[in-house]
Every structure is written in C-alpha cells, then in structure tokens.
Amino acid sequence: MANTAVTGETFYGEFSSLPASLVSKPLNPPLKADEITGFSFHLILTPGSAVSLRLCYKLKGMKNFVESRSFLFPLTQQKKAHFYEFKLPPQPEFSGTLEAIKLVFEGKELAPGAAFSIDNVRFLLGKSDNAKIKTDRNATFDLAGIPLSPEKKNYNSALFNSAGAILLDGKPRFLLACAIPSLPNSLSEMKKAGFNTAGLFYLPEKRTLAELKRLDLYFDINLPQLGGETAEAYRKRIHGTAKQYPEIFERVGFYHNYDEACMRKIPAKHTAILYNTVREIKPRRTVLVTHAPRNTVEELKPYSREGDAIAVDIYPVPVGYMSDLRNKTMSCVGEYADKTLKSAVGKQPLLMWLQGYSRGGYPNFPQTRFMAYNAIMHGAMGIYYYGINHLEWPNPMWNVLSKIGNELRSMEPVLTAPWLSPLLQDNGVELRARKSGDDSRNVVWFLANTLDVPRRVTLRLPHEIDGLFQDFTGRKIMKKNDTVIRNLKPFEIQLLSERALILSPSPTPEIPGSLTVLYQGGDTKFIWMKEHRRHINTWVWFRRSFELADTTGPAELFLSGDDCYQLFCNGSKVAEFSQFPDGNRYLIRRYDLKPFLKKGKNTIAIAARHDLGNAGLWLEGYFGVGKIVSGREFRVSDNFFPGFEQNDFDDSRWRNADELEISGSPEAAQKHFYRYLFIHHDDLSRLEQCRKSSEIKGR
Numbered sequence: 001m002a003n004t005a006v007t008g009e010t011f012y013g014e015f016s017s018l019p020a021s022l023v024s025k026p027l028n029p030p031l032k033a034d035e036i037t038g039f040s041f042h043l044i045l046t047p048g049s050a051v052s053l054r055l056c057y058k059l060k061g062m063k064n065f066v067e068s069r070s071f072l073f074p075l076t077q078q079k080k081a082h083f084y085e086f087k088l089p090p091q092p093e094f095s096g097t098l099e100a101i102k103l104v105f106e107g108k109e110l111a112p113g114a115a116f117s118i119d120n121v122r123f124l125l126g127k128s129d130n131a132k133i134k135t136d137r138n139a140t141f142d143l144a145g146i147p148l149s150p151e152k153k154n155y156n157s158a159l160f161n162s163a164g165a166i167l168l169d170g171k172p173r174f175l176l177a178c179a180i181p182s183l184p185n186s187l188s189e190m191k192k193a194g195f196n197t198a199g200l201f202y203l204p205e206k207r208t209l210a211e212l213k214r215l216d217l218y219f220d221i222n223l224p225q226l227g228g229e230t231a232e233a234y235r236k237r238i239h240g241t242a243k244q245y246p247e248i249f250e251r252v253g254f255y256h257n258y259d260e261a262c263m264r265k266i267p268a269k270h271t272a273i274l275y276n277t278v279r280e281i282k283p284r285r286t287v288l289v290t291h292a293p294r295n296t297v298e299e300l301k302p303y304s305r306e307g308d309a310i311a312v313d314i315y316p317v318p319v320g321y322m323s324d325l326r327n328k329t330m331s332c333v334g335e336y337a338d339k340t341l342k343s344a345v346g347k348q349p350l351l352m353w354l355q356g357y358s359r360g361g362y363p364n365f366p367q368t369r370f371m372a373y374n375a376i377m378h379g380a381m382g383i384y385y386y387g388i389n390h391l392e393w394p395n396p397m398w399n400v401l402s403k404i405g406n407e408l409r410s411m412e413p414v415l416t417a418p419w420l421s422p423l424l425q426d427n428g429v430e431l432r433a434r435k436s437g438d439d440s441r442n443v444v445w446f447l448a449n450t451l452d453v454p455r456r457v458t459l460r461l462p463h464e465i466d467g468l469f470q471d472f473t474g475r476k477i478m479k480k481n482d483t484v485i486r487n488l489k490p491f492e493i494q495l496l497s498e499r500a501l502i503l504s505p506s507p508t509p510e511i512p513g514s515l516t517v518l519y520q521g522g523d524t525k526f527i528w529m530k531e532h533r534r535h536i537n538t539w540v541w542f543r544r545s546f547e548l549a550d551t552t553g554p555a556e557l558f559l560s561g562d563d564c565y566q567l568f569c570n571g572s573k574v575a576e577f578s579q580f581p582d583g584n585r586y587l588i589r590r591y592d593l594k595p596f597l598k599k600g601k602n603t604i605a606i607a608a609r610h611d612l613g614n615a616g617l618w619l620e621g622y623f624g625v626g627k628i629v630s631g632r633e634f635r636v637s638d639n640f641f642p643g644f645e646q647n648d649f650d651d652s653r654w655r656n657a658d659e660l661e662i663s664g665s666p667e668a669a670q671k672h673f674y675r676y677l678f679i680h681h682d683d684l685s686r687l688e689q690c691r692k693s694s695e696i697k698g699r
Contacts, residue, residue, distance in 0.1 A: 021056075021104040023065075030060070031098040054104040060097040064318070137455055139429035144462040144482075148433055148443065150418035155347045159286050159308055164349035164381045165416035166286055166309070168196075168218055168253060174415040175253065175382025176408055177220060178356060181398065191215045193398070194405030197253045199384070203241075209248060218253030220288075220384075223274060225258060231273045235280075242281045254286040254309070262303045263292035271306040288351060291343070293336055294324060300343035312340040313353030313386060316371075317363040330491055331450035333371045334430075337378035352380040357387030362397045366491070368404050370448070373493040376415065377423060377432050377446050383408070407472070410504045414444050429455050429488065436497065445496040449488035457486045459496075468496040472503035524629045526616035527657040529636055533615045541644050542606040542617060543635045543651050546628055548599055553624030555594040558687055560587060560618045560677055561608045568605040568645035569596035588618070588679040590686060597623065604628075605645040616660055618677065622690035632656045 056065040155164050165172035179199035180186045187208075190198060198212065198219045212219060226234050242249050255278050258264075258271050271289070278287050289307030291300050293314045304310050314336045315322050316329065323332040333352065341350055352375040355363050363371070372383055385401055408415065414436050420443060421433040428451035436442040445468070449455045460483050461468070467478040471494060477484050486494060495501060532538050557574075559567060567574040574591055593604075608617050619630040635654040643649050679687065 021102055023102045024100050026100055027098060056102040056104060057098055058100045058102070060099050062099075062319075065100075065102045137427075137453060138458070139426040139455055140458045140460070141424060141426065141429075141431050142460040143445070143465075144460055146421050146424070146433065148420040150420060150435070152418075153347050155349065156308060158284060160349055160381075161416065163416055163418040164347075164379075166254065166349070166382060172416040173382075174408060174412045175351060175384075176405060177253070177382070178385040178388050178401065181388050187211050187215055187217060191217060193402035194407075194409035196409075197384075203245060203248055204251075209251060212251050218251055220254050220256060221252055222256045222259075223278065226270045226273055234273060235277045238277050239280065249281060249285075252285045254288050257287055257289045257307050259290050260292040260313075261289075262295045262300050268302045268306065271303055275306040290353065291340055293322060297339060297342045300340070301345060304343045304348065305345040307348070309349045309351055309381075310340055310344055311351040311353060311384070312336050315353075315355035315357070315359060315386070317355055317367055318359065318361050322359070329452060330367060330371055331374055334374040334378040334450065337375055337380055341379055349381040350379045351382040351384060353384045353386050355387070356385035356397060356401055358397070362395075363400065365400045365403055368400050369407070370491045370493050372404055372408065373446060374448060374450065377430055377448060381415075407503060410472075410502065414501075427455070428453075429457055436499070436501075442497060442499040444501070447486065447488070447494045447496060449490060449492050452490045454490060455488045457488060459484045459486065465498060468498065469500040471495045472501050474500050476500075524618060524620055525631055526618050526660040527630045527632075527634055527636070528610075528615045528617060528660060529638055530658040530660075532610070532638055533660070538615070538638070539607060539609050539640065540615070540617075541637045541640060542608065542657065543603060543644065543649070543654065544628060544633060545601055545603045545647075546623075546626075548597060548602055548623055548626075550599060550624065551594065551597045554690070555592065555597050555621075555623045556686060556690060557591045557593050557604070557619065557621040558588050558679075558683065558690075559591065559606075560589070561606065562610055562614070562616050565606055565608040565617070567591060568607075569593050570598065570602055571646045572596050573645075588677055588683065588687075590680075590683040593621070593623075601647060603645075603647045603649070605649075607640075607644075617657075620687070620690075627690070630657070632659055 058065045151163070153162065153164060155162065159167055161167060161172040163172070166175050167173075173196055175197055176195050177197035177199055178190065178195055181189065187198060188211075196217060198217050200208075200219045200221060203221065204212065204219065211217075223238060229237070257274055258266050261268070261271050275287050278285070286308045287306075288309050288311055289304055290311040290313060291303070293312055314333055316332055319328050319330075323336075325332050325335055327335055333354070337350060337352060344350075354371050354375065355368075375383060388397060388401065414434055417435050419432060419434050421431075424431045428449065430446075430448045430450055432446045434444050434446065436444050445459075447457065449457075459468075461479050463482065465479070467476045468484055469476050477486075477496075484496075486496075488494065527542070529540055532540060557567075559565070561577075564577060566576045574593065574596060575589075577589060604619075604621065606617065606619075608615075617630055619628075621628045634657040635651040636657040637644075637651075637654045641649070644651075
C-alpha cells in the first residue's frame, strides 16, 4: 500500500451559495509534488445537496492557487461519513514543493443551511510515471538518420503558398499581428517592432489607410455580424460597403469570422453566411475562424469549415490560469495547436493568438519566445498578440514584443518555407527541421524543452557536418565523436543551423511617458446582475434618473464597462465603446454630458455586454454641485425593451442593480480576481476636481 501524508487539518464550514472554498494551513512538512499519486478524505455533506469538490494547489514560489481539472470530484448527498479515494494521472507540469491546498465546492443544488465536514485528508505517495519523467533528463536525436523532404500539402493556392503561409499581394508572409497600441506614431512603432499586420477591428480613416500603405502594413477587420436581416440583405450590405471603399479592402490582410462562435453557441449557419459573403468580395482575402481553448474537436469542426484558416487563443502565464488541458504550463500552447488542427476541414493553416498582456504578471522575453516557437513547431503560420492596445506606458511588454517581433521578422524566409521533418519528441524535448528559405543547403533545427526541468540533449550529426551554429550568435558548436551536446533550461528554445542565422537590425521603438495610471481611489461599486456575472455574450440594460435644478455647471461622466457598452442620456446616444482589454485592466473614459442635459428630470441609460471573465459596470457622474455613482439606485434588466433609453420610459418593473462589493483598487482586484481600472492622466485630474461635488439624491 502506498505511503500517505496527512495535511494535519480538519475542515468544517457552512455556506449559503456556490462556489465556496476553504484554504488549508501551510502543509507541515511540505510535500514533494512529484511523489503524489492520489488524494483521499472523509466527508459528511448535508442531505439535499449535490456538489463537486475541486482541489487547488499552491507550489513554492506561487502567489496564487492553481486549479486543476484533474482534481474535480463529483460528490453525492449522504447522511453519514463517506470515504473517498482518487488516483491522480501523471502530470509532468506538476512539479515542486506543495505548500498548501484549497478545496472548492461547486455545483447547482444546495440544501438550505448546507454544511460539510471533511477530515483525514491524505495525499497518497509513491513512485509514479510523473517521478520517472522528472528523473530521466536525457534526450537523444539522430540527425543523420532523419529523412528530410519538404512537406507537401494542398493549400488553397490563391491564398497560401505550399507551406501554408498567407499570401499578401502574392508574397508569402509569416503573419505577425497585434492591435494598434496607444502610442504616438503607433503604426511606425509597430513596423519597427517587426509586425506586418495591424489589428483595427473597424474600417480605417483615410489618413490611417495612407499610413498603412506607406509602411507596407496590412490590417485585419471584423465584418458586421448578422442582425435581424435576411442573408441576402446582409450580403447586399457588405457588398455595398466593399464597393464604396475599394481602396480599404485592398489593404485587408484577413477577415475575422465570428469570434469563438462555438463556445458562445452562435449558430454555425450565421458563420456560413458571413464566410460565403466574403468569398465574393474582390480582392479575395483569408477568412479566419478563431476558436476558444474549449470545446471538443467534433464540436469545433462545423465552425472550422466556415473559414480559410483556423486559430485558437491561449494565454497561459502565470501557470494554471487558462488551460483546461491537463497540461497547465506554457507548453499547452503546442497542445492547443495540435487540437485545433484536428478540427481543420481540408487543408487549413493555423494561426495562434498569444499573450501580449498581464494576467497577474507580464510574460518575460524567454517565456514569450518559448510560446511563439512552441506554436510554430506545432504548425502555426502566424501569431496575433492580444491585449496590447490598452497597456499603460511605458510598458515592459512592448519591449518584449518588439524583441520577439524583430526576431520572427528576420526568420520570415524560414517560417514561410515547408517543414522538412515531422515533429520528433523524446522525454519532453521536441525537434523539427525546416529549410532556410531558398537556401536548400541550409537546414534550421528547432529544438525545444517543453518541461519545467532542465534537459541534456545529444544530437548525432552526419559525417559531412562538423558542427552547428546556435541561434543568432554566430558561434559554431563543433561536434565531438559525431555528436553535439546541448543543455536546455526549462522551457528553452534553441535554433541550430548549418549556416549562421542573421538577425536583421531594427531601431529601438521610442516609448513615450506614461499615458494611463492605475486608479486607486474611491469606494464606488461595480454593479451588474449577480446571476449573469459570469454568463458569456450577455447583455444587461441599466437606467438611473435624477433631478437637476440648473445645467450651468460642468457635467462629466466617468465610465468603465465590461466588455463593451452604449451610453445614452435623455434618449440621445452619447458614445459606444469596446474595451478590448489587456486581460487585467479596464479603462475609465470621460464623457461630457452637458449638451444632453436639461432642467428637471434626466436619465442616463447604458446597454452593456459581457463576453468573458467577471462582468461589471463602474460609473461616477458629476453635475454642478452633485454626483451619482454606480450602486443599487440603478435600475437593471436582462431583457431589452424598446425605448429603454428615453427619459419617460417606465422602469418600475425593473429591479435594483446588484453591488459586487469590489472597488477599483489593485488589492481588491487581486483578492477577487477582478480586472484593474486604469484612467488617463488628464481624466484623473478632472475626476479629482469633480469629487468636490456633493451627491445627488436619486428618485
């Protein structure tokens, strides 16, 4: 029988809602995670409840607990203690010293006054496959015995070359894209950073289009989604736009179909209508179907067929925050690439959306470089970095992206050429060969350590090769006894070639002073409807009426909403804004409402949509000597009513908004896993001035 280790703690508690969690005291002594093969405990649960228990772990050096889908246990109701024991599958990424655990109860059925008692919590210890993986740290590849021949795939020759690289005006390009950052001369800075495609999400202005042409940059575009119109009416609308702006559609790099349509349960027929419409537009460009890192391969296939290329987004830093695979580490990027390619219909190239923002910490350069090449080695023909357009400046992430962007730009002749070998794997190390553009005599070997432990790699070279050049250093590693030994750090990438690779120089981007700052002050609450706080693709409508004696003073509204909103005042539309966040922050924007206000009764109305994560609306409004803030005084509905934005609309059947009890401070954001609020310097100065006003009493 396996040895056991007791946590030394009995859990007991009552809870009135789910999810509910308990955190253990520090484990004494700490356990070696490599030795854990199972988990057991005694449980008493109040009859009438049906819940699941999730075990979360925190390793030494981690700030937050990491959830693992491998530890999700369904529990049935019972009147007496029941003993549970679970075997854990090998987990190569689960390595280090386990310091504490957190037990999270989840589910939908909860009896009144539900309570639980857990004791005798034990980890089963022993020799596992996981321990074997960690102990054997050697990998060997025989380069002389690997047959090298270009991969032959029948991609759509009008859109891609034989390797699957996208064709832009007939030239194969490794697509490197990001949303336009909030920088002066932002397009020039993107060009300096190695990017060739700008994320606009909308039709550009004439001056923006001229700058794109001058810099030889393309852009991607989200076509309008299908409304209540027929397919033929939608087709005519899009064709009319393309005919009206032909010069714009010539610079389109690719079109987006519905984003993450499968996960959002958007009907596949809607994605088909959009795809078929784009097929008719000239010049023809690639339509990209992006999947969420969720759903099964079979569920994704009906959506994959409504595009020319497919993609998936995954942002795994820090460990455990996004992946729903057993692998929670950075190398899950490659596994998601494999999964997404299995959903391809015919020959569809793959693009990857990778992390350009903070989820509690920005990826550094080694991490960013690993994720890029991990995606490339598993088939990615382009990378879209998500979340940088609302970063605060100066920002270390832009320096990281500039560095990797210029490296990938220099590698474009290699990255757009066919692979010469399949992906080879040995003990956590991966190897793959590609030719260097038109130079058929130069082979580039991509070498990657996909684990969080070091690896010693032996490469057996052909007799005619005396050594290999490493990365862009120009240093040649000479072979000894026909072998080259490489020591790889955890998650390290090395590029080895018969001829030296050259990194093209690029100017260092000029980063301006800080444009935005973290919002620290105030007790204003986030509001929403609690039952919809985590529901994706959900609209919620808000209203707040108030009285004004006169309108001679300033009238300014400060607003932030997840993920997009439409703002109305007395029936007139003031603004429409989409956050496109960096993942951990939302921007407070300032609006002048003076042109819309009148003496007497006034009404602010907001239609807000939540896509992913935690929903919330934050608002402060200042009108003369008074103010309103987001709170329970707001009326709210999850159903649309025509005319809801009008001053005389009857909202008596609406309910009061729920306060989420989260402020915009970084401490609250970290505690509640909520996004930070940021605000422009100028707007912050105005907000501080406006705070001298007194509160207006609502109706």
